[in-house]
Amino acid sequence: MLIKNRDDAFVHPVTSEITSQRQYEGRRELMKRMATGVAGAAMASWAAREAHAQSVRPNKLAALASVKSTVAGAMTMDKVTEYKDASTYNNFYEFGTDKADPAKNAHTLKTTPWTVEVEGMVKKPAKYTLEDLLKLSAQEERIYRLRCVEGWSMVIPWIGYSLSELIKKVEPLGSAKYVEFITQADPKTMPFVGSRVLDWPYVEALRLDEAMHPLTLLSFGMYGEVLPNQSGAPVRLVVPWKYGFKSGKSIVKIRFTDKQPATAWNKAAANEYGFFSNVNPDVDHPRWSQATERRIGEDGLFAKKRKTLPFNGYEAQVGQLYAGMDLKKNF
Numbered sequence: 001m002l003i004k005n006r007d008d009a010f011v012h013p014v015t016s017e018i019t020s021q022r023q024y025e026g027r028r029e030l031m032k033r034m035a036t037g038v039a040g041a042a043m044a045s046w047a048a049r050e051a052h053a054q055s056v057r058p059n060k061l062a063a064l065a066s067v068k069s070t071v072a073g074a075m076t077m078d079k080v081t082e083y084k085d086a087s088t089y090n091n092f093y094e095f096g097t098d099k100a101d102p103a104k105n106a107h108t109l110k111t112t113p114w115t116v117e118v119e120g121m122v123k124k125p126a127k128y129t130l131e132d133l134l135k136l137s138a139q140e141e142r143i144y145r146l147r148c149v150e151g152w153s154m155v156i157p158w159i160g161y162s163l164s165e166l167i168k169k170v171e172p173l174g175s176a177k178y179v180e181f182i183t184q185a186d187p188k189t190m191p192f193v194g195s196r197v198l199d200w201p202y203v204e205a206l207r208l209d210e211a212m213h214p215l216t217l218l219s220f221g222m223y224g225e226v227l228p229n230q231s232g233a234p235v236r237l238v239v240p241w242k243y244g245f246k247s248g249k250s251i252v253k254i255r256f257t258d259k260q261p262a263t264a265w266n267k268a269a270a271n272e273y274g275f276f277s278n279v280n281p282d283v284d285h286p287r288w289s290q291a292t293e294r295r296i297g298e299d300g301l302f303a304k305k306r307k308t309l310p311f312n313g314y315e316a317q318v319g320q321l322y323a324g325m326d327l328k329k330n331f
């Protein structure tokens with residue numbers, strides 16, 4: 001039922017899918033009755049899960065737009081991944097390393113109030129509240145492929161605007177060469193911050209020209225709704241031509257610098273995760289091939305693996321950024 005609503009919302013993004021409080025109560029009541037009635041234990045646990053999903057489901061935020069993107073390459077004809085998969089198969093190590101952990105644990109993340117501090121080599125450093133950020137530019141829906149370095153991919157209708165809109169507002173100095181994204185690291189609300197897998201906070205970075213590229217998205221929502229916590233609420237980056245780990249979640253600070261920042265996965269294993277991390281089927285990870293990928297939702301017994309495309313299929317848009325660079329050295 002939930003999923004069907006979401007598909008409708010995707011096909012008709014303008015159609016409101018807000019459930020009225022009465023309908024909502026009604027549905028919960030129905031599920032409770034089913035759980036306590038003749039349906040038995042299996043149904044009871046299903047209903048409990050469904051009721052939980054309903055209770056944590058965010059409201060559609062009025063500030064989220066559903067205008068289809070006009071940025072070249074920002075839409076794909078690939079089938080959109082089911083919301084259920086996109087929101088239950090996640091990497092967000094602050095909430096555990098299992099793909100199912102973030103959906104289970106991220107309800108403790110506190111997303112209000114939220115501020116993003118922009119600092120470093122800019123003329124106009126500023127502290128933005130989430131509300132200010134939401135209003136800073138017109139939002140669009142962009143359907144991007146996201147390719148994880150582990151060999152799976154998804155297709156997600158994100159909502160947000162080009163990060164370049166924010167960058168233009170803060171006016172980087174001529175000396176600024178890189179943009180660093182520092183994410184939330186609060187041990188009180190993020191149970192695995194402090195685990196030894198990574199150095200916290202989770203930090204990622206882009207070269208300034210990559211950050212300015214119109215495909216680089218500052219995202220507040222997906223599937224017509226605010227981001228669920230496990231997807232990086234309330235604001236994250238999506239850099240579709242790079243491996244997923246470059247897309248930092250739950251960003252609290254954006255810093256402009258002239259030196260290449262140390263990034264979380266690069267610090268953890270520099271030989272496995274380079275600074276650029278452009279999707280490249282010709283450069284294997286030291287422990288596995290990057291030539292193919294598994295599209296989440298297509299993993300039946302007979303599902304064929306997909307060929308991974310250079311720059312995740314966005315080469316026409318971003319290839320120029322790397323003209324003359326040895327992409328095997330600069331992986």
Ligand SMILES: Nc1nc2c(c(=O)[nH]1)N[C@H]1C(S)=C(S)[C@@H](COP(=O)(O)O)O[C@H]1N2
Binds near residue numbers: 090092243249250
């Ligand atoms: N803060 C933070 N951001 C993160 C991660 C993380 O562990 N912590 N994981 C990254 C990885 S490895 C991937 S593949 C994507 C996954 O995004 P998704 O769960 O929305 O698909 O988020 C990236 N951003």
Ligand SMILES: [Mo]
Binds near residue numbers: 091148150243244
């Ligand atoms: Mo990833």
